[in-house]
Amino acid sequence: MTYSITGLSYLIVFLVLGYLAHRFFQYWKKEKDTISKLWFYFAVTIEIFVFIKVIGGLFFANNPAFLKITLDAAAFIQAFALATLAYLLAYIKFPRISPWVAFIPVFILGLIATILTAIIPFNPFLEPSRAINWGLPSGMISFATSVLRVFLFTTIFIPLIIVHFPQIKTSKDLYVKGKILGLSIVFLFLLLIAFLDFLLINTLKLDPILRDIGIIVFGITLFIILVLTRKTVR
Numbered sequence: 001m002t003y004s005i006t007g008l009s010y011l012i013v014f015l016v017l018g019y020l021a022h023r024f025f026q027y028w029k030k031e032k033d034t035i036s037k038l039w040f041y042f043a044v045t046i047e048i049f050v051f052i053k054v055i056g057g058l059f060f061a062n063n064p065a066f067l068k069i070t071l072d073a074a075a076f077i078q079a080f081a082l083a084t085l086a087y088l089l090a091y092i093k094f095p096r097i098s099p100w101v102a103f104i105p106v107f108i109l110g111l112i113a114t115i116l117t118a119i120i121p122f123n124p125f126l127e128p129s130r131a132i133n134w135g136l137p138s139g140m141i142s143f144a145t146s147v148l149r150v151f152l153f154t155t156i157f158i159p160l161i162i163v164h165f166p167q168i169k170t171s172k173d174l175y176v177k178g179k180i181l182g183l184s185i186v187f188l189f190l191l192l193i194a195f196l197d198f199l200l201i202n203t204l205k206l207d208p209i210l211r212d213i214g215i216i217v218f219g220i221t222l223f224i225i226l227v228l229t230r231k232t233v234r
Contacts (some may be wrong), residue, residue, distance in 0.1 A: 013222070
């Protein structure tokens with residue numbers, strides 16, 4: 001078995017996301033509302049996405065064919081996760097409009113990204129730094145796919161931050177302020193990693209160990225935020 005730093009970095013995030021999913025499940029049981037349920041669904045979906053990356057990175061780091069399968073599967077799960085957030089965003093911001101109006105376009109764009117990912121001849125390999133290089137080939141289709149995936153992250157994460165951020169000023173509850181600030185930091189961090197992984201590493205020929213370091217820092221940051229914003233749910 002040949003392990004990779006990539007697999008280890010995703011393992012850290014997998015463990016932290018398990019705690020996050022548990023927190024959202026507790027909130028859902030207590031509040032019994034749609035927003036808590038959607039956050040829980042999102043957390044579970046991302047947990048599945050990360051689990052696929054863990055399996056590929058820890059046990060199949062030298063198996064390009066299997067790593068390609070994990071790329072295709074991850075792209076599909078990512079599409080569903082982002083569409084879920086689009087549904088949540090529409091539900092919060094436009095309560096008079098069906099949230100499916102937001103879910104369906106995002107999911108379709110995600111499916112297009114998944115199909116393009118499936119047909120692109122990736123050639124994953126292990127770098128000397130033990131980070132997995134996904135081996136994205138040069139070309140217009142590859143670049144367009146990367147841009148599309150970054151576009152989806154940006155159009156979901158930035159509006160979610162904008163929608164929630166005013167609560168920091170209006171709310172008198174320090175717990176709510178901390179939770180919204182933590183949420184904003186998490187989404188900005190994920191957006192930065194998306195830019196790095198999908199665009200910068202391939203375009204600037206950077207060592208993908210930078211992505212893995214970013215993922216590790218993200219996992220640690222998320223854990224710290226979860227601990228600092230912990231509130232007992234009864």
